[in-house]
Amino acid sequence: MGWAPATSTNYSVRLPDDAAPEYCAITSSGVDKAEIEVEHILAVDQQGRALDGNGLTPSAETPLHLLLYRRMGAGAVLHTHSLSAALLSQLARDEGRIVLSGWELLKGLNGIESHETEVSLPIFPNSQDMQALSLRVGQSFSTEQCCYGFLLAGHGLYVWGKDLPEAKRHLEVFEYLLQCQREATFHGHPATTR
Secondary structure (H helix, E strand, C coil), X not given: CCCCCCCCCEEEEECCHHHCCCCEEEEECCCCHHHCCHHHEEEECCCCCECCXXXXXXXXXXXXXXXXXXXXXXXXXXXXXXXXXHHHHHHCCCCCEEEEECCHHHHHCCCCCCCCCEEEEEEECCCCCHHHHHHHHHHHHHXXXXXXXXXXXXXXXXXXXXXXXXXXXXXXXXXXXXXXXXXXXXXXXXXXXX
16 A cells, blocks of 8 residues: 555564563564565564564564553554655644544544544654654653554654554554545645644
């Protein structure tokens, strides 16, 4: 769907407690996701160290995944680099969020029962320092209600869910709504439009 250009994006799932010290399975760094095979998925411990890497390294963004497992109780985390997510997050980075309201598809997010709701998708400045970025995102979660996703400015979208099917549904909802917002922006409305 154009959400994973080149070797971008990363995906992970939380492993059962009895798999310890393996904590989650995550895609390896530098692999084109259109070409991904089972051997490109690595088990990592709670510090993000690969336990079965065979020379591969986990995604550089593993700390963000680990944060979402610990703080948000996620069962799966999906990260995309769609054109809409990159563009809108860059346009609205000074506002720090994109507000989604009035869209029927909002009901695809767990716990949302009406289109007459407002979901704030936070935007964080992008950084190559994943530890610092994880800390910044984690601090925000303690002061704001976060609804299954956030954006990194000029970068992409992170979503999560209690399991992989729910995370996939949340991803499709947010990506669709970001496309709607992109069209609204194209027609002269701000990226943060309600």
